[in-house]
Amino acid sequence: MPLPDKTLTCSDCGQEFLFSGDDQEFYASRGFTEPKRCRSCRAQRRSEREGGDASASFSRAPRQDREMFDVTCSSCGQPAKVPFQPRGDRPVYCRDCFDRVGGGGGGGRTSSYGSR
Ligand SMILES: [Zn+2]
Numbered sequence: 561m562p563l564p565d566k567t568l569t570c571s572d573c574g575q576e577f578l579f580s581g582d583d584q585e586f587y588a589s590r591g592f593t594e595p596k597r598c599r600s601c602r603a604q605r606r607s608e609r610e611g612g613d614a615s616a617s618f619s620r621a622p623r624q625d626r627e628m629f630d631v632t633c634s635s636c637g638q639p640a641k642v643p644f645q646p647r648g649d650r651p652v653y654c655r656d657c658f659d660r661v662g663g664g665g666g667g668g669r670t671s672s673y674g675s676r
């Protein structure tokens with residue numbers, strides 16, 4: 561004989577939820593008391609306790625998809641990072657100096673800096 565369904569009130573969100581006859585049997589067989597919270601609140605609590613979804617929000621951290629190379633600026637001597645592999649036969653500049661010198665020779669305004 562199945563037990564009749566019950567309607568309980570969630571102590572978290574205050575919503576009524578169904579405590580089905582099957583669930584009542586299951587709870588009774590495990591020696592559990594009646595649930596105080598609805599399914600969604602219970603699931604939320606569980607994931608909070610396990611820290612389940614907490615790390616998921618960090619998975620969208622910005623990805624560094626361009627490799628940066630450590631160089632020493634040929635002009636001011638400051639350490640800098642450039643998005644290209646520095647070659648020994650060419651001067652490399654930090655961002656400031658690069659803007660100032662306009663690419664380090666050659667005359668072209670477009671240069672390796674910033675190219676992909
Ligand atoms: Zn609830």
Ligand SMILES: [Zn+2]
Pocket residue numbers: 633634635636637638653654655656657658
């Ligand atoms: Zn510099």
